[in-house]
Amino acid sequence: MKAIVYHGPGDVRLEERPEPEPGPGQIRVRVATAGICGTDVGEFVHQPHFFPIEGQHPHSGHLGPTVPGHEFSGWVVATGPEVSGFEQGDLVAVGAGVSCGACAPCLAGTTNLCIYYWTVGLHGDGGLAELAVVPVSSALNLAGSPITPDLAALAQPMSIAVHAIRRGRVTEGERVVVIGVGGIGTFIVRAAASAGAAATAVDIDPRRLEVAGRLGASTTLDVSSGGIDEIDGEPPDVVFECTGRPESLIRAVSLVADHGRLVVVGHQPEPVAVDFRQVALDELELIGTQAHVFATDLPIAVDLLAADPGVWAIVAPNVYPLDQVVETGLIPLARGDAGQIKLLFDPALQSPRPFDTGV
Ligand SMILES: [Zn+2]
Ligand SMILES: [Zn+2]
Numbered sequence: 086m087k088a089i090v091y092h093g094p095g096d097v098r099l100e101e102r103p104e105p106e107p108g109p110g111q112i113r114v115r116v117a118t119a120g121i122c123g124t125d126v127g128e129f130v131h132q133p134h135f136f137p138i139e140g141q142h143p144h145s146g147h148l149g150p151t152v153p154g155h156e157f158s159g160w161v162v163a164t165g166p167e168v169s170g171f172e173q174g175d176l177v178a179v180g181a182g183v184s185c186g187a188c189a190p191c192l193a194g195t196t197n198l199c200i201y202y203w204t205v206g207l208h209g210d211g212g213l214a215e216l217a218v219v220p221v222s223s224a225l226n227l228a229g230s231p232i233t234p235d236l237a238a239l240a241q242p243m244s245i246a247v248h249a250i251r252r253g254r255v256t257e258g259e260r261v262v263v264i265g266v267g268g269i270g271t272f273i274v275r276a277a278a279s280a281g282a283a284a285t286a287v288d289i290d291p292r293r294l295e296v297a298g299r300l301g302a303s304t305t306l307d308v309s310s311g312g313i314d315e316i317d318g319e320p321p322d323v324v325f326e327c328t329g330r331p332e333s334l335i336r337a338v339s340l341v342a343d344h345g346r347l348v349v350v351g352h353q354p355e356p357v358a359v360d361f362r363q364v365a366l367d368e369l370e371l372i373g374t375q376a377h378v379f380a381t382d383l384p385i386a387v388d389l390l391a392a393d394p395g396v397w398a399i400v401a402p403n404v405y406p407l408d409q410v411v412e413t414g415l416i417p418l419a420r421g422d423a424g425q426i427k428l429l430f431d432p433a434l435q436s437p438r439p440f441d442t443g444v
Pocket of ligand 1: 124155
């Protein structure tokens with residue numbers, strides 16, 4: 086089968102690979118649509134943090150060159166032993182996070198914090214290939230759903246947003262600011278708007294802000310030349326910091342209202358000096374968010390995508406063939422000039438096609 090394979094920073098190739106065999110509790114899917122995100126770009130640009138190139142991953146058991154792709158959809162083509170509830174031809178959305186189901190965090194319902202957690206496409210082979218093997222615990226069966234395979238490939242980033250919104254306890258009528266509306270912030274804007282919040286999108290890229298506006302941001306603020314101080318009205322109840330930039334996190338602490346919540350979404354490359362005196366005096370809450378809880382967040386994500394399918398083509402107007410992952414995906418995303426918010430790939434393609442919303 087054709088597969089994209091990560092060998093190291095700057096070394097991602099399209100290769101012929103053996104077809105993966107599903108083991109107990111696993112299914113093999115023919116990949117329909119697979120996305121890449123900032124995590125993949127980070128691995129491409131820097132040393133690998135996730136792909137177990139040099140040392141075996143303790144939970145996945147994977148070692149060596151890795152097929153990326155942790156945001157994808159596909160059709161079931163084979164089932165391994167001990168699999169029920171999946172038939173050949175079923176469309177699935179892959180949540181990608183694999184949890185054990187038996188440790189204390191899993192039993193508490195926080196499967197995203199499973200002590201044996203690993204992610205398909207980060208710690209083991211993923212979906213940027215013609216075929217992928219996935220544990221059924223990370224595959225949501227969409228058989229009978231009207232959702233298209235392209236939309237289903239957005240379920241994973243949407244569920245990250247759903248989880249962040251739950252962590253931030255966003256409620257109707259609240260004022261929300263999302264700093265950085267790229268591959269995750271865009272979806273957070275949508276999830277916040279769906280929760281009935283008034284979301285302000287902040288970014289330096291006018292094209293991203295236009296997308297955020299179309300997806301439900303009530304206000305957009307371009308900070309490419311000015312500061313974030315131009316946000317008018319009352320201070321926000323909840324701020325989502327999605328850029329991972331230190332100055333943005335520091336600014337977010339002073340931006341949020343007294344008693345407000347700051348949800349740290351973007352990953353800071355280094356520890357940041359935050360003004361904890363202000364956190365104390367203003368009774369702020371600093372909230373972390375990690376991946377998503379498969380059982381809770383992924384079905385909500387699919388519902389949000391299905392609620393207004395026609396709007397989603399704007400985040401990924403074109404879907405590309407696998408051989409364009411580096412040139413059209415990783416390199417432009419690393420430069421910050423990718424032509425669309427999400428870069429999606431369809432292993433069956435020879436040339437690009439439009440995103441299929443089903444509408
Ligand atoms: Zn991702
Ligand atoms: Zn567990």
